[in-house]
Amino acid sequence: xxxxxxxxxxxxxxxxxxxxxxxxxxxxxxxxxxxxxxxxxxxxxxxxxxxxxxxxxxxxxxxxxxxxxxxxxxxxxxxxxxxxxxxxxxxxxxxxxxxxxxxxxxxxxxxxxxxxxxxxxxxxxxxxxxxxxxxxxxxxxxxxxxxxxxxxxxxxxxxxxxxxxxxxxxxxxxxxxxxxxxxxxxxxxxxxxxxxxxxxxxxxxxxxxxxxxxxxxxxxxxxxxxxxxxxxxxxxxxxxxxxxxxxxxxxxxxxxxxxxxxxxxxxxxxxxxxxxxxxxxxxxxxxxxxxxxxxxxxxxxxxxxxxxxxxxxxxxxxxxxxxxxxxxxxxxxxxxxxxxxxxxxxxxxxxxxxxxxxxxxxxxxx
Numbered sequence: 001x002x003x004x005x006x007x008x009x010x011x012x013x014x015x016x017x018x019x020x021x022x023x024x025x026x027x028x029x030x031x032x033x034x035x036x037x038x039x040x041x042x043x044x045x046x047x048x049x050x051x052x053x054x055x056x057x058x059x060x061x062x063x064x065x066x067x068x069x070x071x072x073x074x075x076x077x078x079x080x081x082x083x084x085x086x087x088x089x090x091x092x093x094x095x096x097x098x099x100x101x102x103x104x105x106x107x108x109x110x111x112x113x114x115x116x117x118x119x120x121x122x123x124x125x126x127x128x129x130x131x132x133x134x135x136x137x138x139x140x141x142x143x144x145x146x147x148x149x150x151x152x153x154x155x156x157x158x159x160x161x162x163x164x165x166x167x168x169x170x171x172x173x174x175x176x177x178x179x180x181x182x183x184x185x186x187x188x189x190x191x192x193x194x195x196x197x198x199x200x201x202x203x204x205x206x207x208x209x210x211x212x213x214x215x216x217x218x219x220x221x222x223x224x225x226x227x228x229x230x231x232x233x234x235x236x237x238x239x240x241x242x243x244x245x246x247x248x249x250x251x252x253x254x255x256x257x258x259x260x261x262x263x264x265x266x267x268x269x270x271x272x273x274x275x276x277x278x279x280x281x282x283x284x285x286x287x288x289x290x291x292x293x294x295x296x297x298x299x300x301x302x303x304x305x306x307x308x309x310x311x312x313x314x315x316x317x318x319x320x321x322x323x324x325x326x327x328x329x330x331x332x333x334x335x336x337x338x339x340x341x342x343x344x345x346x347x348x349x350x351x352x353x354x355x356x357x358x359x360x361x362x363x364x365x366x
Contacts, residue, residue, distance in 0.1 A: 001066050001093065002085040005036040005053050009249075010224070012193055013276040014087040014106045017144065017167055019049070024351035026050030035069060037062035063089045063128075067096055081362045084139075087273070089128050092135050102361040103141040106273030107148050107295060108132070108155075112197050133157050140361045142354065145274045147294035165354050166298075167274050168347030173252060174259070174283035176339060181260045185325050186216040188289075189262040191255060191277045194225030194246075199291070199312075201234050202268040206318040208238030214325060220258060222247045259284040263331070264324050267296055270311055275299035278306070279345055282338035287331065289320045304337040 004011050006019040018034070026032045027050060038044060038055035045054050054073075057065025070082075070093075080100065084093040087106040094101060108129050114122040133156040141162045143149040149162050190200055203219060210217055221231070221244065228246055235244045250258070259265065265281035265288045272295030278288045279299055288306035290296040302308040307323070309316040324331050 001035045001070070001083065001091050003037055003059075003062055003088045005034055005048065005055070007042060007048060007053075008036070008039065010193070013167075013272075013274065014085070016276060017106065017274075018085060018104075019051070020168060020170070020347040021351045021354050022051055023049040024347060025355060028355075030355075033074070035066055035074070037065070063091055066091055067093075071096060081358050083358070084136075086132070089125055090132055090135070092131075094135055094139055100362045101139050102358060103136050103139045105141060105143050105148055105152065107144075107271060108151060110151070110271070112271045140357070142357050145295050145298040147298050148273055151294065163357055165350055165357060166345065167276055167279070168350040169276075169279050169283050169342055169345045170347065171283060171343075174256060174280045174342075176283075176285040177260050183263065184261055185263045185328075185331070186214060186218060187262045188217075188219050188321060189222065189258050189265050189281075189286075190219065190267075191222045191250075191258075191265065191281075192267075194221065194223050194227045194231065196227045196230070197270055198225075198227070199268045199270055200227065200231055202291075202312065202314060202317055203266050204231060204234045204238055204240065204244065205314045206321060207240050207243065209314065209318045210321060211238075211240055211243070214322075217321075217325075218243045218245070220245045220247055220262070222250045222255060222258065224249050255280075256284060259286050262286060264289050264306070264321070266317075266321075267291065267300070268311070268317065269293055269296065272296050272299070279342050282306070283342035285335050285339050287324065287334035287338050289317065289324070301337065301341055304334070305341040306334060306338065 002018050004015050006015050022032045033052040035054050037057055037059055042055055056069040081102050082093060082097050082099050083102050083104050084091050085104045109125055113125045142165050143162055144167055149164055152162055153159055235241045259281050265286055267275055267278055267290040269291060271293055275296050281288050282305050288300050290300040290308055291311035292308040293311045300306045307320045309320050
């Protein structure tokens with residue numbers, strides 16, 4: 001059970017994570033059904049890369065619609081394990097599922113949700129998460145990073161029930177160019193959802209402090225979301241409106257080309273479960289500037305695959321951008337480290353580690 005599937009227009013890292021792992025398990029002969037939210041333009045049921053995908057309800061009510069669908073359609077089926085992917089509002093499957101359960105956690109919002117949505121909705125999500133330690137106290141858990149595991153431990157969950165299976169990377173798609181690509185040391189890149197908690201505004205404020213020194217400084221923001229209008233206003237007020245390209249949705253091949261060409265990817269989020277785009281950039285030979293935030297402290301190795309800056313510190317972010325533009329020896333060293341770091345991750349490895357956790361969960365629950 002996951003809020004979105006890979007074909008949802010707003011699918012992000014959590015959906016890539018689920019899809020890449022479970023399509024590999026489907027290829028091995030395991031029968032996988034994904035229950036997710038529906039929307040106009042998507043079929044109610046179809047097979048996607050061997051995964052039976054069933055869509056019910058919508059973005060606003062799937063935590064209830066998914067539970068109803070399970071009870072009415074799937075409760076009597078002989079599942080070996082039900083995976084409860086907690087990356088939005090938890091589904092509370094231990095309340096109504098009597099089959100073995102595995103809780104999969106990219107990350108929980110915590111208080112960061114209050115910076116993203118109005119207070120009534122944020123309070124709803126926050127309170128819904130507060131019951132996680134009680135509802136899931138007897139369920140085995142897989143976290144996607146040490147930061148997420150730490151968060152779960154701080155919430156009171158049992159360390160013996162928590163394992164970590166890190167994300168992988170599609171090395172066939174993301175790798176350095178076969179032929180040398182000219183690097184644009186004045187171009188920076190953001191790739192991902194354009195949401196308030198992603199803190200893209202920090203990049204814009206940093207650029208405003210650098211605009212006079214670096215006349216060719218530019219930023220491409222690739223992705224969709226509801227924070228674009230606010231960000232355009234910030235760019236205009238900062239005098240950098242002409243230097244920021246809000247590209248919107250881009251295809252994977254365009255993303256790869258940008259990653260190979262840019263000086264650096266910037267990931268300024270206040271919190272991530274992991275940060276798949278950081279590893280994708282590294283695999284293409286591009287360093288990453290990231291906030292020293294949960295998740296990103298795991299996916300970005302400071303002074304090896306990129307640079308960490310204190311979250312919210314505009315001066316530090318601007319300084320890191322300047323370092324990568326000015327110090328070609330540093331940039332070259334980080335390129336080498338980035339490629340080495342990304343090479344340690346693979347979806348095949350993640351899928352096999354997840355299979356072990358699924359088998360353990362099924363056996364433990366029985």
